[in-house]
Amino acid sequence: MRRLIVVLAVIAALGGLFAWGLLRGRPDRNISSNLIGKRVPDFEMPLHRRYWQEYGETFSLASYLGKPLVVNFWASWCTPCFREAPVLEALWKQYQDRVLFVGIQTQDRGKTAAGESFLERFSLSFPNGIDDNSRIGVEYGLFGVPETFFIRADGTLAYKQIGELTPQVLQQQLEALLR
Amino acid sequence: MIASRRLLTLLASLLLIGALAQQVQLERQVFDIGRKLRCPVCVSESVADSAAQIAVEMRDIIQQQLQEGRSEKEILAFFQERYGDWILLDPPKRGLHLLVWILPVVAAVAGAALLAVFVRRWLRSSGAALEVDEADLERVREALDRESP
Numbered sequence: 001m002r003r004l005i006v007v008l009a010v011i012a013a014l015g016g017l018f019a020w021g022l023l024r025g026r027p028d029r030n031i032s033s034n035l036i037g038k039r040v041p042d043f044e045m046p047l048h049r050r051y052w053q054e055y056g057e058t059f060s061l062a063s064y065l066g067k068p069l070v071v072n073f074w075a076s077w078c079t080p081c082f083r084e085a086p087v088l089e090a091l092w093k094q095y096q097d098r099v100l101f102v103g104i105q106t107q108d109r110g111k112t113a114a115g116e117s118f119l120e121r122f123s124l125s126f127p128n129g130i131d132d133n134s135r136i137g138v139e140y141g142l143f144g145v146p147e148t149f150f151i152r153a154d155g156t157l158a159y160k161q162i163g164e165l166t167p168q169v170l171q172q173q174l175e176a177l178l179r
Numbered sequence: 180m181i182a183s184r185r186l187l188t189l190l191a192s193l194l195l196i197g198a199l200a201q202q203v204q205l206e207r208q209v210f211d212i213g214r215k216l217r218c219p220v221c222v223s224e225s226v227a228d229s230a231a232q233i234a235v236e237m238r239d240i241i242q243q244q245l246q247e248g249r250s251e252k253e254i255l256a257f258f259q260e261r262y263g264d265w266i267l268l269d270p271p272k273r274g275l276h277l278l279v280w281i282l283p284v285v286a287a288v289a290g291a292a293l294l295a296v297f298v299r300r301w302l303r304s305s306g307a308a309l310e311v312d313e314a315d316l317e318r319v320r321e322a323l324d325r326e327s328p
Contacts, residue, residue, distance in 0.1 A: 034263040107220070107232050134236040141261035142233075143219045 033149070033160040034141055040071075040149065040157050041139040045104065045129035048112070048119055055127045059102065068099045068177040069151040072165075073106050073137060076114035078145045080164035085122040087167050092126045095174055103128035106137040107145055150177055209241045212251050216258055217268050225268055 044060045061069075072088060074081035092101045103124060105115040109132055119128055131137055140149060143162060150159040150173045159173050213227030218234045226234045226241075237258070244254050258266045270276035 034261060109232055133239070134233050135240070137233065138237060138240060138258075139261065141263070143262075 033157060035149075035157040036160065037156055039155045040151055041136075043136045043139060045131055045136060047127055047129045048105075048116055050116070050119060051127045051129075059127055059129045061102075064100050064102075065155045066153055068153050068174075069149075070099060070101045070170075070174070070177075071104060071140075071149040071151060072101065073104050073131075073140070073142055073145050073147045073149075074118075075106060075108040075145045076111050076118045077108065081118075081146045082122075084146055084165045085118070085124060087165055087170060088126070089122060089124055091167065091170050091174065092124075096126070098178055099174055101126035104131050104136060105129070106131040106134050106142065109133065150174075152177060205242065205245060208245055208251075209238055212241050212245075212254055213238055215255060215268055217266050219262065219266070 040061070042060070042062050044058055047055055047057060047059050070088075072084075074085070088101060088103070095101075103119075103126060105111070105118075105128065108115065112130055112132075115128070115130065134142075140147075146164060148161040148165055148170075149157055150161075152158050158177055161169060161173070210227045213234075214225045216226040216237065218224045218226050218229035218231055218237075220231050220233055221229045224231075224234075226237045228234075240257075241254055244257065249257075255267065264271055264276065270279050272280055
């Protein structure tokens with residue numbers, strides 16, 4: 001009898017572990033950036049045509065340091081990016097005197113036209129560029145899209161949001177950057 | 180004239196074969212390093228196995244760095260610096276990750292010890308003389324006598 005109880009307990013424990021593994025979702029995607037507190041990598045990227053007049057053809061991160069930055073990675077095929085684009089535009093309009101927003105189209109090779117349509121659809125007025133070979137994404141340790149990096153004026157990374165931004169999180173992180 | 184042309188063709192062929200062999204060797208190295216890195220946008224797939232765009236770009240980066248003369252260790256460190264230990268399919272042998280390496284060995288040793296105990300107990304019990312009732316023995320003898328011609 002005692003042996004049976006032990007066997008059943010072991011089976012129940014293994015079954016529980018298996019069920020937990022199946023139901024816990026994907027916690028391995030909730031990883032803090034290795035860059036937190038460190039100076040973020042510099043990068044240069046071509047901007048989408050619609051921003052050339054105001055920001056030039058190429059965006060260089062180094063030229064804009066000294067002001068807090070919000071760097072948002074997106075792709076033209078990414079549904080959560082569609083949902084967060086209006087949130088970014090709304091808060092950009094609110095904070096543009098104090099913080100620079102930059103969008104980077106990544107993991108989207110050869111889809112410049114689709115990117116233009118995305119920008120047109122949401123009338124994004126902050127500069128957006130193209131990371132056609134995903135090299136900037138790799139430099140920033142990007143897991144997927146969307147991801148947003150909150151960079152202090154001194155160029156160090158304060159926070160990284162994996163996945164869709166809500167207005168609350170965006171506002172909270174913007175205020176933290178400005179504190 | 181013909182001899183020198185043949186020599187040139189031979190040299191060109193040798194050079195071509197050498198270049199091809201070098202390319203194959205490079206691709207093999209890219210594959211070997213890619214197998215040690217986790218594809219950031221996939222589930223349980225290595226950079227070498229994945230067709231995701233980022234995995235393709237990462238393979239390009241590996242190739243480029245190999246051509247620049249970087250070692251495998253340096254290339255793995257490049258990705259680890261950006262993605263943390265998460266990017267390595269073999270967890271590093273330090274800190275909490277050590278458990279992943281030590282626990283299977285501990286479990287194997289414990290399993291072997293347990294098996295040895297059980298086998299010893301079983302051997303001991305099978306070797307011991309059976310205690311048989313005299314009446315039962317008598318019954319067996321009678322049965323054998325009946326069956327023997």
